[in-house]
Amino acid sequence: MSLSVGEIIERILDNRGIPVNQRESFLNPDYDNQHDPFLLPDMKKAVERLLAAYKNQEKITVYGDYDVDGVSAATIILDAFEKFGFKNIDYFLPDRFKDGYGMNERGVKLLAERGTNLILTVDCGSLNHAEIDFAKGFGIDTIVTDHHNIAEVQPKAVAVVNPRRPENQYPQAEKFAGVSVAFKLIQALQSKLDGLPLGQEKWLLDMVALGTVCDIMQQTVENRQNTFWGLKVMEKTRRNGLKSMLAYAGIDKPNSSTLGFVLGPRINSAGRLETAEKALELMIEKDNFKALEKAKHLDELNKKRRKLQSDALEIAIQKAKDFENDKVLVIADENFNDGIIGIVASGLMEKFKKPVFVISIENDISKGSARSFGEFSASQAVDKAREIIIKGGGHDAAAGVTLLTSKIDEFRKIVNDFYIELKLETGEEMKKLLPKVDVKLEDFSPISLDLWQEIVKLEPFGNGNEEPTFEIKNARVVARQEMGEQKQHLRLTLTDGENEIKMLKFNAPEEFFAEIGDQISVIFSLGLNEWQGQKNVEGQILHLERIE
Numbered sequence: 001m002s003l004s005v006g007e008i009i010e011r012i013l014d015n016r017g018i019p020v021n022q023r024e025s026f027l028n029p030d031y032d033n034q035h036d037p038f039l040l041p042d043m044k045k046a047v048e049r050l051l052a053a054y055k056n057q058e059k060i061t062v063y064g065d066y067d068v069d070g071v072s073a074a075t076i077i078l079d080a081f082e083k084f085g086f087k088n089i090d091y092f093l094p095d096r097f098k099d100g101y102g103m104n105e106r107g108v109k110l111l112a113e114r115g116t117n118l119i120l121t122v123d124c125g126s127l128n129h130a131e132i133d134f135a136k137g138f139g140i141d142t143i144v145t146d147h148h149n150i151a152e153v154q155p156k157a158v159a160v161v162n163p164r165r166p167e168n169q170y171p172q173a174e175k176f177a178g179v180s181v182a183f184k185l186i187q188a189l190q191s192k193l194d195g196l197p198l199g200q201e202k203w204l205l206d207m208v209a210l211g212t213v214c215d216i217m218q219q220t221v222e223n224r225q226n227t228f229w230g231l232k233v234m235e236k237t238r239r240n241g242l243k244s245m246l247a248y249a250g251i252d253k254p255n256s257s258t259l260g261f262v263l264g265p266r267i268n269s270a271g272r273l274e275t276a277e278k279a280l281e282l283m284i285e286k287d288n289f290k291a292l293e294k295a296k297h298l299d300e301l302n303k304k305r306r307k308l309q310s311d312a313l314e315i316a317i318q319k320a321k322d323f324e325n326d327k328v329l330v331i332a333d334e335n336f337n338d339g340i341i342g343i344v345a346s347g348l349m350e351k352f353k354k355p356v357f358v359i360s361i362e363n364d365i366s367k368g369s370a371r372s373f374g375e376f377s378a379s380q381a382v383d384k385a386r387e388i389i390i391k392g393g394g395h396d397a398a399a400g401v402t403l404l405t406s407k408i409d410e411f412r413k414i415v416n417d418f419y420i421e422l423k424l425e426t427g428e429e430m431k432k433l434l435p436k437v438d439v440k441l442e443d444f445s446p447i448s449l450d451l452w453q454e455i456v457k458l459e460p461f462g463n464g465n466e467e468p469t470f471e472i473k474n475a476r477v478v479a480r481q482e483m484g485e486q487k488q489h490l491r492l493t494l495t496d497g498e499n500e501i502k503m504l505k506f507n508a509p510e511e512f513f514a515e516i517g518d519q520i521s522v523i524f525s526l527g528l529n530e531w532q533g534q535k536n537v538e539g540q541i542l543h544l545e546r547i548e
Helices: 005-015 020-027 043-056 068-084 105-114 129-137 178-190 200-214 221-235 240-249 256-273 277-284 288-323 341-352 378-384 405-421 426-431 449-456
Strands: 060-063 089-092 118-122 141-145 159-161 329-333 356-362 365-371 389-394 398-404 470-483 489-495 500-505 519-531 534-546
Touching: 005 449, 043 118, 043 141, 043 159, 043 178, 060 068, 060 105, 068 089, 068 118, 068 178, 068 200, 068 256, 068 277, 089 105, 089 277, 105 129, 118 178, 129 141, 141 178, 159 178, 178 200, 178 221, 200 221, 200 256, 221 256, 240 256, 240 277, 240 288, 256 277, 256 288, 277 288, 288 329, 288 341, 329 341, 329 365, 329 405, 341 356, 341 365, 356 398, 356 405, 365 378, 365 405, 378 389, 378 398, 378 405, 398 405, 449 519, 449 534, 489 534, 500 519
Parallel strands: 060 089, 060 118, 118 141, 141 159, 329 356, 500 534
Antiparallel strands: 356 365, 365 398, 389 398, 470 489, 470 519, 489 500, 519 534
């Protein structure tokens, strides 16, 4: 018997671990359900130093990161501080290629030349002990606001506002993005300064939502309520930059996918190919026409990034054939742009179902980016090679490494030996790449506009509240259409014997190109196709297997 729409939604909420008595607050988050910002470590010290800077109108530089989270955090600080009445404030975002992540001596020297008295970091700084000391040598104080890993001993900053510190008393703040920590600093200053009345800080939530989703923070509790309301703010955003970007993308009503797959890549393209300050300049632009010009430039950069990414992935796929027996792919080439190697690594991992390192060769020094899954930790693999690399680190699923070009072959052997040492079952590991299924269906009859409208109420989607997924194991292909210049996109029409549904997969892998008449098992999410006033629910293929 087919499941009802209500039963399907209940199963999805069960899979999210949301108790029945909390479902109303999950579906309709209350923005006011926020904690005291002074529960974050060193918040009082940060505010006191900023009040002193305000009184004397010292030169403050917002020092951010070159990704969406860093740009979003810098945007809201500049926005709020202008309203508070800080008269002497500017910004600096490091160059991915010249500076790398975080504070650096080149940047500090530049700020000393500008006459900066106080550096306020956003989304970076927690491990920049030497750079903060270096700044002190110029008479520059530093306040750190960040959410990344910390050291056992904190840098000698005026304040280190980071929820990862053991002193943190703010519930679940360890799930905050850098932009959320910056937002709490603004809320703390609201209690001490005029200019941004209580409630008006909600206009900053569009950028809080953007940074939170794009930094893949868990969509639970305060993150969810800020993203939920942030999307509503974005519909009415006062930012000419956001309006222009949305106009170029043809989007009237933004959702979480808009943040992660439309706005995020455009902002990141600036930091990947040129400088992230181009994205920040767009976010704070007040002139409509200039905003349109800057949004157009980011749109063009994003197209260039996609082309570079596509070309690099094609090269990487060809090179991977030389290492088809390796458990871990280590692919290196002089043509790889350092700004896109992480995306290429993700594409290779999806295609070959293996952990991947993609390395950009730059003369004697090369830089790599890793993507992994299952029990093989990318950061542990990097650590195994610590004797031969210049630097490296990261997380289980993603890591970076810098090494001598002459050491690449040796690095490849070390990470593959590490995989073998772990004695992992490759088949079991590959299963961990499969999408988690929320609801198993007997047939397609429950899929309808009614179901789609109920699913939309579960927005915003993201880490911890992913788009709902479905599985059906007895579908038959009745039509197939290949699309795109290289026939790389796929549309299948499937039937369960009575009901039909169209399903799409962009850049479909070879194994998804089932033939008409094939019986298949398919895992999919849902999307809405609107054409000439007609609305139809379609599937987005996540995994497909032929049934023999």
